[in-house]
Amino acid sequence: MSCCRIVFCCESASRSGNMSTVLPDVAEEVLKDIRKAYQETSQIPDELLLVLKFVFGSSALYALDLVDHRAVTCVTSPSGRKVFQVVGSSGRLYTCYSSCHYCPCPSFTFSVLRRNNSLLVLQSSEAGLWSTEELPGHSGSGDCREC
Amino acid sequence: MAELLTWVFDRYSPRGRESSLSLSPPEGEARSLSCILLGGRGCGKTCLLFLTAVMAASELGRKVIFLSPTPIQTLPAPLMEARAGLDPASLKKIKFVYPRTAEELLRDVACLHEAAGAPPSLLIVDGLECYLRWGGEGEQAHQMAARLSALLCDTSTFLSRARAGAPGDPPAECQLIVSLDTHPERGAEASGSDSVLSVFERYFPVRCTLGRDASCAGTRACRIYFSGFQQTEGRDSGLGRHWELVYTPSGAMEFTPIPEKSQAGKVSDPYGSKRTLTV
Numbered sequence: 001m002s003c004c005r006i007v008f009c010c011e012s013a014s015r016s017g018n019m020s021t022v023l024p025d026v027a028e029e030v031l032k033d034i035r036k037a038y039q040e041t042s043q044i045p046d047e048l049l050l051v052l053k054f055v056f057g058s059s060a061l062y063a064l065d066l067v068d069h070r071a072v073t074c075v076t077s078p079s080g081r082k083v084f085q086v087v088g089s090s091g092r093l094y095t096c097y098s099s100c101h102y103c104p105c106p107s108f109t110f111s112v113l114r115r116n117n118s119l120l121v122l123q124s125s126e127a128g129l130w131s132t133e134e135l136p137g138h139s140g141s142g143d144c145r146e147c
Numbered sequence: 148m149a150e151l152l153t154w155v156f157d158r159y160s161p162r163g164r165e166s167s168l169s170l171s172p173p174e175g176e177a178r179s180l181s182c183i184l185l186g187g188r189g190c191g192k193t194c195l196l197f198l199t200a201v202m203a204a205s206e207l208g209r210k211v212i213f214l215s216p217t218p219i220q221t222l223p224a225p226l227m228e229a230r231a232g233l234d235p236a237s238l239k240k241i242k243f244v245y246p247r248t249a250e251e252l253l254r255d256v257a258c259l260h261e262a263a264g265a266p267p268s269l270l271i272v273d274g275l276e277c278y279l280r281w282g283g284e285g286e287q288a289h290q291m292a293a294r295l296s297a298l299l300c301d302t303s304t305f306l307s308r309a310r311a312g313a314p315g316d317p318p319a320e321c322q323l324i325v326s327l328d329t330h331p332e333r334g335a336e337a338s339g340s341d342s343v344l345s346v347f348e349r350y351f352p353v354r355c356t357l358g359r360d361a362s363c364a365g366t367r368a369c370r371i372y373f374s375g376f377q378q379t380e381g382r383d384s385g386l387g388r389h390w391e392l393v394y395t396p397s398g399a400m401e402f403t404p405i406p407e408k409s410q411a412g413k414v415s416d417p418y419g420s421k422r423t424l425t426v
Contacts (some may be wrong), residue, residue: 079260097300113342
């Protein structure tokens, strides 16, 4: 999905007053495109990174920073269920679910639930980006900026 | 998700047993697996949920997990009348769990994926408001509402995937219905609770609301209607349909579909602009 296509989607949604229902779909498509590109080439093209930044804003940069610092861990139970654990800048461990947008951090409550001005915060967007097998820094940890 | 509830309503309407249920989505179509039932205290939400559980278990053969803060004391009135026809074996498909606190509810739901045997295909949580902890602090209520909703939705999604891998026993999806008490009288003093409802609506895109029916003064009646966002192209999801629920003197419930022409202007929606939660 190109930037132009996303801009067109967002402008159309804005005109029709349907932004709240379209943007999450756009975000899902972006994440799918990135996952596909990473599976095929083990790299994320700059174009898709720009799209990521366009959709998620500054949260995208913090999310990628988490990956660089190996702060995201995928935990899999014997049943096959997966959750993502993210180490925040304070050292606290946040658990994010793989199938819905949620993070127990204060920023998610403030920016997403209360102000509703962000699709998701960095931990949950990060969790949506990678599957277990693809997660760079699989069991790493590090100090990172808390959302 | 509204299909299961609309099927139950139709079964107890004059259309009766003509109604059928199709829960298999068309190829490539996504739809929500979750629905939230909203209504004031004493409007019959628990009864509706129990009725749905019994119908799903007895007539659809579904394995149901019913979570509630308090034990269910009696059968719903429609089932009291028809209990002779109920198969006790089918009722064994319903497992009742009574978590007393939010922590117990979180633990019980978080453990469902580890349970032995076939995964359940219907999760019902009654009285979510009982598990909210806010005590005047809105942030805690928002956090708990989001945490409970997210865990329930994620669990439902995982169980659906687990069922998809199991042979037979369609439909594969694990559906989720929760109920939330609303209290229209508290209005201004609890304005923060509107945003708590918006948190639930983030995770439960389909709402089934039980509102007082202004056209039925003097009788115990409710208007039931669905709202929200769902991809429903070409399918009868129940969105936009209205039912009238009347409690007869014997206690039985009767659901009557309301024609589309008669729907406008009759609904007294106490939860439209000043929706509040009772906790």
